[in-house]
Amino acid sequence: MTTPTVQAPRGPVTRKDVARYAGVSTAVVSYVVNGGPKKVAPATEAKVQDAIRVLGYRPNAAARALKLGSSETIGLVIPDNSNPFFSLLSHAVEDAAAECGYALVLTNSDGSVAKERRHIRNLAARQVDGVVLASVLFEPDLVELDDADIPAVLLNHGDAAPGFSSVGVDLAAGARIAVEHLIGHGHTNIGLAMGTNTANDLDGREKGWLQALSDAGLLEGPIVRGPFSRAGGYAAGQRLLASANRPTAIFASSDMQAIGILRAIHEAGVSVPGDIAVASFDGSVEAEYSWPALTTVEQPVKAMAEAAVSALIGADRGKSAGHQLFPTKLLVRQSCGCTRTVT
Amino acid sequence: MTTPTVQAPRGPVTRKDVARYAGVSTAVVSYVVNGGPKKVAPATEAKVQDAIRVLGYRPNAAARALKLGSSETIGLVIPDNSNPFFSLLSHAVEDAAAECGYALVLTNSDGSVAKERRHIRNLAARQVDGVVLASVLFEPDLVELDDADIPAVLLNHGDAAPGFSSVGVDLAAGARIAVEHLIGHGHTNIGLAMGTNTANDLDGREKGWLQALSDAGLLEGPIVRGPFSRAGGYAAGQRLLASANRPTAIFASSDMQAIGILRAIHEAGVSVPGDIAVASFDGSVEAEYSWPALTTVEQPVKAMAEAAVSALIGADRGKSAGHQLFPTKLLVRQSCGCTRTVT
DNA sequence: CAGCGGGATTGAAACCATTCATGGAGGAAC
DNA sequence: GTTCCTCCATGAATGGTTTCAATCCCGCTG
Missing domain, CATH: 3.40.50.2300 (Response regulator)
Incomplete structure (x- = not known):
């Protein structure tokens, strides 16, 4: 039971359909959608926007990624998303990425070198635009990313891997x-x-x-x-x-x-x-x-996540920006003895 | 400082390069990589495998997705990944998806209808092969997925949305x-x-x-x-x-x-x-x-995640398999009074 | 020896969006 | 009236992969 749309488009609507419907060329549609540097006459633009709305056109991300060589996606490799520290990190990284229109692919290594390797390979094959690595069990696998020219940021990783930027805390x-x-x-x-x-x-x-x-x-x-x-x-x-x-x-x-x-x-x-x-x-x-x-x-965590994402997709994307260290803060509560409490 | 590879390939290696190197056509490379139904002579296969290894060939996922119309990716929309229940769910969904070679795109709605809508739109545009929705604030937005012909599974969602399958607990x-x-x-x-x-x-x-x-x-x-x-x-x-x-x-x-x-x-x-x-x-x-x-x-949670993923990408993918209910179990510990404890 | 079958391989179309170089129309200036 | 310029719009090439239809070659049978 599909919802009754005014005009149910059969199969996926491509930009060619839009062009035909609006009586323009496919190039114009592209310019309208992306707001490129090329100018489009207001009247034409209106026609195209209309066609898009009527036909329910949805740009094909795969084609876009292929042409542009960028998937607008970043990867995250963590040991275990059910660990609160990492789940908070995932959330923060997702937020920062979404802010820039990027999607986040989440992977858990579960402390397994093999899994980590598989995930890194997979992310590389998917042409992600960057990877945040919070779990680096086996550094040699990082060459996969290097080979594929995918920028990566190491998070809280002690010994700095050469050629990779890192973000962390002292x-x-x-x-x-x-x-x-x-x-x-x-x-x-x-x-x-x-x-x-x-x-x-x-x-x-x-x-x-x-x-x-x-x-x-x-x-x-x-x-x-x-x-x-x-x-x-x-x-x-x-x-x-x-x-x-x-x-x-x-x-x-x-x-x-x-x-x-x-x-x-x-x-x-x-x-x-x-x-x-x-x-x-x-x-x-x-x-x-x-x-x-x-x-x-x-x-x-939030600041670190933002720094990591911005190192990957910010203005100076993937320039191996060296190592960023963030300050920690001692949160004094009861378990240290500062406040006498009955247990 | 890139690692010293035997043969450093300049720029991305395409399947055309592999074909040229191995002295075969691009079609053969494709058959070798995907192990399609077409037979390839063992000798040829060896040559191709060799070329792949030497050149460090890595299939382009975007091109593959474009051609196949499937991104081998599923989306997950949850309220908040830093909530332990959902972080466990994310992990389980990621596991189940990875099992089938699928990647997981994680999104947090943070209880915001606008964010949820944006994420659903975005996932639809990315041609994900399915979406697990654990946060449904505003049902009308689901038509986005329906329009794009993307199967979805609702998780622990009380009133069943028509046309969508669901997984949950009573x-x-x-x-x-x-x-x-x-x-x-x-x-x-x-x-x-x-x-x-x-x-x-x-x-x-x-x-x-x-x-x-x-x-x-x-x-x-x-x-x-x-x-x-x-x-x-x-x-x-x-x-x-x-x-x-x-x-x-x-x-x-x-x-x-x-x-x-x-x-x-x-x-x-x-x-x-x-x-x-x-x-x-x-x-x-x-x-x-x-x-x-x-x-x-x-x-x-694990069983629910597996069921959700399998409903999306299993044999009977996206057939609106109705509603699956899983059993709960009372874990009896101390807070109810079953064991006398000093506090 | 001719013909045939079938397995291995190939060429090319298709997928969809981006973008450059080109084209055309219309107005302004001389 | 001609030339030139600006502004929009277009056609076509491009990206990497999959896959169909066609080709080729080899060996086998009659």
Whole structure:
């Protein structure tokens, strides 16, 4: 049951049909649609607009992309869209892209190198105009993009891949501020919950933790590694609680982990921040609603997304604009001990 | 600094280049690439494969889409990707689509009719092969898709739009089970936190709540409406706590709201589930890690996503396969009072 | 040996929009 | 009246791929 249109067009309407209907050439239709530099007489334009409306003409994006060599699309590769940090990022990137009339193709690598490779290949084949990479498990695959001359932006990627621009946050500085804050509360044994590090380089957050401790002349607290998820954090929390020198404060490298840690601590009947203080990294909304509310290092996700998109499709598109670093901000709430709360 | 390839191809490599290099016609290349029905001699195939590898040939998706009239892409329109329910949905839809070689274009309507319309238009112009609509604010805009002959699937959309297939969960049944569970705990004054209903029809969850109450011969508890967000839930919680006949149990129509409600209750120094029991709808992971863990009605998001995608690009693509309903499941945890916990 | 069948390969049309070079008409200036 | 210029409009080429119809070549059969 199609809706009763005034004039039901059979099959797809092309710009040729419009031209015929309006009694002009196809070129004129093109000029009208795109408002090109070429002038079109007002009367003609009206005729064409009329024809477009009557026939329900809809430009064919594929043909346009073929001719123009641009799909008005950007790709995004993230580990997992159900992780709040990345879902917020996707949203922000989509917003920024839509602002410029670009569409966003979303792909999840799920921590799999093979999947990541497949996605990158696929995006390259689709002639996307740029790719935001927030998950780079295997750098050699980036040559796919380079070969296809597709600009890419790396997000929060530690060791800079040569030839690619990047956008991110100073992970080490952010982590240091948080750990220093914990130190300020008098803690001397501060544990760390990290992701399993895949890169050859040390994660910035781990560096920041180390720096803060050594600057304060403290010994390293226990380190636990695991997935950046609530479940991973839960397991990490249990191990930290059971560790020989149980820390009195924990810095978690993501809010998700901190949420899991909080649960492990609650279940053990230990109080936060009374017995153990917690701080983490990301600044997600969820951290604001945990109990107690998490003190966390905020990343300016929106600004980062906008910068990434603009590096891809802005005026200076794909010029490998080097590395943009954004400032973090410590959101002080209850889990660090700044406000006494009952748990 | 491009990587040193054996043979750096200048500019994009087309199938013509491959044909020339391999000493065959372009048609053969096409057959080799697509493994069409036409047979290609093994020797020839090897030559072509070789040429493809050496030249680094990459088929042009735009040209392919133009010729085939299919972009191997599906669109997804959701209210907000930073809402965990929808971010999980996006992920699941992306997975299901990628499984079939399709890419996913993600768009957020942010609750704006204008944005939703723009996105639907844009998707239609891009000749996506199907659209999953999880946010339908304004049904008339759906004709855009109908006109463009693009199949669409509605997700959890109450009143069925004629001519569109839909996938969802029996919201009323799910809500009823949860509310009945609360009644089973002896509660007689059960409040409701709902979204602001935009549809002319009553939301299924509200219906389920009403049914469970009337079946048990109970009076309606207080109703509060607000955004499906943590902040919305927080405000709702405060209002429920302050209401004249403060309920001893609350059913929230989304986990996000329940999380906010939990915070409001905590801050008021009231215990959950001791003084007020809480149950909600969605079955998100976040609900498992709240404190106390939320009893919630699980939606089989993955199955729904797969069904939606398969309705669009499966064997019976876009045949308006009617309405598929999936079963919900009550995940019983602590917030309803089934396990005594200290808060 | 002629004819035939069939598998492998080819050439060219079609898909739809963009854009350049060209053409024509009309007005203004001399 | 002629020339020149401006302003609009047009035809045709272009982009990369798919696929039909046609061709070619080889071997087999009668």
